[in-house]
Amino acid sequence: MNAWLGTAAALLAGVVPCGWVALRGTRLDALVALELATTLATLALVALAEGFHRSSYFVVAVVAGALGFVGNLVFVRFMESEL
Amino acid sequence: MGAQDVAVDVLLVLSVACAAVCVLGLLAGRAAIDRLHYAGAATGVPPALIAAAVVVKERGSSAGINAVVVALLVLILGAALTHATARLARGRRE
Numbered sequence: 411m412n413a414w415l416g417t418a419a420a421l422l423a424g425v426v427p428c429g430w431v432a433l434r435g436t437r438l439d440a441l442v443a444l445e446l447a448t449t450l451a452t453l454a455l456v457a458l459a460e461g462f463h464r465s466s467y468f469v470v471a472v473v474a475g476a477l478g479f480v481g482n483l484v485f486v487r488f489m490e491s492e493l
Numbered sequence: 494m495g496a497q498d499v500a501v502d503v504l505l506v507l508s509v510a511c512a513a514v515c516v517l518g519l520l521a522g523r524a525a526i527d528r529l530h531y532a533g534a535a536t537g538v539p540p541a542l543i544a545a546a547v548v549v550k551e552r553g554s555s556a557g558i559n560a561v562v563v564a565l566l567v568l569i570l571g572a573a574l575t576h577a578t579a580r581l582a583r584g585r586r587e
Contacts, residue, residue, distance in 0.1 A: 420509045424516040438525035446532040456563050468559035475563050479570035486577045
């Protein structure tokens with residue numbers, strides 16, 4: 411296990427508190443927790459790609475960064491329509 | 494262990510520390526708008542530090558370029574998403 415994989419594991423461990431907030435908080439709190447979890451997961455994918463020495467894996471992180479934004483924005487728009 | 498490896502390790506530790514502060518802020522925040530500050534901060538500093546670590550390690554390869562692209566994507570799109578979420582939170586408060 412190298413430093414990159416350790417970094418990825420530490421970042422993914424940060425998703426657990428986000429899940430706890432999403433479960434226990436309001437829906438707006440859950441949305442904020444989802445945004446932070448998306449960011450952490452994207453960064454973990456970058457660290458995993460470097461940790462496994464596979465440059466092609468970086469494409470997954472690029473796509474996750476873009477689609478994570480779109481997915482979260484869908485939730486924001488959906489909740490705005492409830493106002 | 495050369496200076497390059499030390500620099501990479503320092504950048505990685507700093508990025509994890511910044512991400513941990515953001516997660517702790519998410520847990521400690523009282524309202525969603527307070528928590529949003531930490532979620533927004535996580536789109537700025539940790540991606541830049543990880544991209545810097547990859548660039549230091551790979552020195553101009555495609556992996557470094559991809560890491561910088563990811564950091565810029567997360568930074569720019571994250572700022573837009575944080576703004577949209579803040580507008581939603583303000584609308585719910587009014």
